[in-house]
Amino acid sequence: MKIYEKAPAKINLLLDVLRKREDGYHEVEMIMTMVDLADRLEMEELPRDTIIISSQVGYIPLDEKNLAFQAARLIKERYDVRKGVYIHLDKKIPVAAGLAGGSSDAAATLRGLNRLWDLNISEDELCELGAELGSDVPFCVTGGTAIARGRGEKLEHIGPPPQCWVVLAKPPINVSTADVYGRLRANELKHHPSIPAMREALTQGSFQDMCAGLGNVLETVTLEMYPEVLQLKESMLRLGADGVLMSGSGPTVFGLVSKEAKLPRIYNGLRGFCKEVYVVRMLT
Numbered sequence: 001m002k003i004y005e006k007a008p009a010k011i012n013l014l015l016d017v018l019r020k021r022e023d024g025y026h027e028v029e030m031i032m033t034m035v036d037l038a039d040r041l042e043m044e045e046l047p048r049d050t051i052i053i054s055s056q057v058g059y060i061p062l063d064e065k066n067l068a069f070q071a072a073r074l075i076k077e078r079y080d081v082r083k084g085v086y087i088h089l090d091k092k093i094p095v096a097a098g099l100a101g102g103s104s105d106a107a108a109t110l111r112g113l114n115r116l117w118d119l120n121i122s123e124d125e126l127c128e129l130g131a132e133l134g135s136d137v138p139f140c141v142t143g144g145t146a147i148a149r150g151r152g153e154k155l156e157h158i159g160p161p162p163q164c165w166v167v168l169a170k171p172p173i174n175v176s177t178a179d180v181y182g183r184l185r186a187n188e189l190k191h192h193p194s195i196p197a198m199r200e201a202l203t204q205g206s207f208q209d210m211c212a213g214l215g216n217v218l219e220t221v222t223l224e225m226y227p228e229v230l231q232l233k234e235s236m237l238r239l240g241a242d243g244v245l246m247s248g249s250g251p252t253v254f255g256l257v258s259k260e261a262k263l264p265r266i267y268n269g270l271r272g273f274c275k276e277v278y279v280v281r282m283l284t
């Protein structure tokens with residue numbers, strides 16, 4: 001039997017850091033939602049007790065460094081499953097982009113193996129397992145739209161954002177999340193984006209207020225390290241996006257656009273200097 005799971009990309013409409021914690025992680029407050037750019041996972045039981053990962057792309061690890069491998073190993077160990085699995089990752093989400101591609105693959109693996117092996121694990125338990133794999137994984141397990149706190153694993157689900165177009169552009173640079181958090185001077189931040197204002201914008205379904213409320217304190221680090229990310233933000237605004245922000249630790253920048261008619265100009269303008277540009281919808 002084969003099981004299929006979709007692993008969508010996430011964007012952070014808001015990312016605030018409150019402080020650095022004793023354990024090295026940062027206490028965050030984020031508003032996350034999913035977009036319809038997704039990896040597709042195919043899972044099949046193997047006769048031997050082993051985990052095999054494959055992918056159509058050659059630039060991700062396929063061994064125990066792969067987050068889908070780690071998710072499969074974790075669920076096997078925790079629930080004493082002595083069966084093997086073959087997992088094929090059809091990668092569509094750009095890698096090391098700030099879109100939680102690896103985290104979403106891990107979450108999809110947890111959901112898929114729960115079904116494949118009839119384990120009856122609750123969503124809360126899957127989130128707890130996910131938190132052992134990465135801070136973004138619990139949100140990727142549930143999807144939807146949520147305020148995430150703690151190091152990202154404490155989720156409060158809220159209503160979806162107003163529907164709009166999302167233009168994603170990834171400049172050709174690799175950004176390490178650990179490096180960005182490591183360089184952040186959390187106690188020197190002058191501006192903190194407002195969770196209540198963004199929550200209200202979403203509750204009211206106000207596209208304008210959502211655009212006005214976008215904010216990500218990790219931009220203070222990534223935009224300084226990579227001025228091309230700042231240029232990309234400026235270009236997107238100039239080309240007509242209604243609101244723009246870097247997602248996660250970057251380098252992907254997303255633009256929110258209400259009118260479809262604006263999309264060709266933005267897409268073509270960005271494609272002039274950025275190879276990876278995607279036009280998607282919010283997943284509601």
Ligand SMILES: C[C@](O)(CO)[C@H](O)COP(=O)(O)OP(=O)(O)OC[C@H]1O[C@@H](n2ccc(N)nc2=O)[C@H](O)[C@@H]1O
Pocket residue numbers: 012015024025026027028030098100103133134135136137150151152177178179181182248249
């Ligand atoms: C930037 C975001 O993607 C925004 O959604 C997340 O905050 C990061 O999520 P992630 O990639 O799943 O992060 P993890 O794999 O748990 O951690 C990677 C590294 O980022 C740093 N990290 C991550 C999350 C957090 N709240 N504080 C941190 O300081 C830590 O140095 C950690 O070693």
Ligand SMILES: Nc1ncnc2c1ncn2[C@@H]1O[C@H](COP(=O)(O)OP(=O)(O)OP(=O)(O)O)[C@@H](O)[C@H]1O
Pocket residue numbers: 059060061065066067068089094095096097098099100101102103105106136177248249250
């Ligand atoms: N299934 C996977 N897909 C993509 N990358 C993976 C996967 N498993 C492990 N990796 C490794 O993880 C690193 C980060 O990739 P990923 O695409 O998850 O980053 P990201 O989008 O910045 O994540 P986040 O937004 O959660 O910080 C890559 O350098 C890659 O080698």
